[in-house]
Amino acid sequence: MVNPMKEIEEFIIKNDSRFYIYNLEMLKNQVSIALVIKCGSMREKEDQRGFSHLLEHMNISFDKYFYNGKIKCLGYTDYFYTYYLFCTDKSYLPECMERVNEIISGIYITDEIMKKIKPDVIEEYYKIIMDESNNEYRYLLEGTEYSKHLAIGDINVIKECQYSELVKFYKKYYISGNIDIIFMGNREFVEEYVPQNCKQSRPRELICRQKYCIRDFEWKKLGNKKIVKIYYLKRCSNKDKRELLYDGIFLSLIKKVIYDVYGEENIEVGKIVLSNLEEFIYIDAKKMLLRNFSEVKKFLENIVFIVDENYIISFISEYKMSYFNMLSGGYGINTVHEMRQCINSLIFDGEIIGSRELINIMQQGFEDLEISKIADMVSKLINNDESFFLYKIIEQ
Missing domain, CATH: 3.30.830.10 (Metalloenzyme, LuxS/M16 peptidase-like)
Known part of the structure; x- marks a missing residue:
């Protein structure tokens, strides 16, 4: 059983995967689950730019083809991580946890899904690039590593991406040591998902150690x-x-x-x-x-x-x-x-x-x-x- 006196409990649940329970009883029947993968655009090589974002779209493809209006599902890719967020009520918690486990298992990383999802990612790329409101952000980061690793990726890399290369990238970064699961809500709803005899965890090592912006007004x-x-x-x-x-x-x-x-x-x-x-x-x-x-x-x-x-x-x-x-x-x-x-x-x-x-x-x-x-x-x-x-x- 989880210690009810602590606001946040942290556990190592598989190898170095972490499970965090954030007890917010004030939410009543509402629950939120976030799957956080330490796989962002800064990890991508030149011929991989956009891989993290493409994987994100593939992993939430179920929300496009098997939509459940009772579950709000969001995906987001940043420089240093990708997250999948599920917001619902406790009745749909089992379905959300099933989706989390499916993403971790790689069930949505198939050649068929990649071909179906690519057009969506390409359309999003052009929409963002053509949006003048984003020009300022790109100019702001100009000349830094951030500008070379925008999460939206490189359109040519996305178009030419081979399934075999994407799988290699997935297997390298979607590993237990890069996985965190955060549960927010009444801890009573989620205790069954924490394995017995799992270890208390220690703080994660910070993944960003370098400053990329130079002092050049x-x-x-x-x-x-x-x-x-x-x-x-x-x-x-x-x-x-x-x-x-x-x-x-x-x-x-x-x-x-x-x-x-x-x-x-x-x-x-x-x-x-x-x-x-x-x-x-x-x-x-x-x-x-x-x-x-x-x-x-x-x-x-x-x-x-x-x-x-x-x-x-x-x-x-x-x-x-x-x-x-x-x-x-x-x-x-x-x-x-x-x-x-x-x-x-x-x-x-x-x-x-x-x-x-x-x-x-x-x-x-x-x-x-x-x-x-x-x-x-x-x-x-x-x-x-x-x-x-x-x-x-x-x-x-």
Whole structure:
């Protein structure tokens, strides 16, 4: 039996395959299962680009040909992993677990299915490539290994892919040591799927150890309009869990000051995670019509000037209250969002952090919060260093 006192239980179920039970009784009869395979586009050689994504489509082909409207099924391929997510209620849990086991066994990796699915993947490729909204992302990653390993792959490789080569790729990466299964819901529903006498697991080894983006600032002109987007590259270290609090405060603080001064309707602030080592922080100022570097510099300097120690102290008081109100109001009910958070934590941090543990981390973090550390993070908007620097300004 699973220990009912723990929020998240981790088990080694077969060789080095892992099974995680995330107990969220608040979901009542809802359950979610994610099969996570450490097989992403960064593992692909030049003549394999798109193999991970093609395998993903083949493995969820059952959802196209044997559709069950009671089960929401999603597949996704990233640089470092592929996941298959099932959201349903407990009545359909056996069917979901059967699908998970079928994917692991390779039952959908056949020549017939590959031929049926290839046109879908090719159509998706052209749809993404022709979508101008994706140009910015491609230009952002230009000159890095990320740009060479986009999950969508290479159209010529996809078209010419031979079944025998795809099988070799599948057998190399769809192995027990690369497999994790995450269950989210009431643990009573899933205990029967955990083998008897399985070992408690240890944190996963992180799979990304290399930084791919170089410090080489560029103002990228993609058109004649004066629409500017500002990207910073944030280099991450192996974080103390309390760093999650500082990262959250920093991003929320930047959003607040920019929205208060310039209006939320005129600007957007967000984050794009590339790996456990690199992520982008961006400021979308397209409606502000910043026309040159001097105007951009003045804009950034004004943000840093406003955010003094008193501003930070006042903001933290509001942030703390709103944060715990959000958590107490049902953190984790959005199962798709919460499961994606779990997958990212598992891949990029080597472990899953549950909502109760996160609350404890945040409570302790608020008690020990260093105002000077937050001020230093904000100052890097104009005083770049190796851990946080202006990466690209994109003009369209």
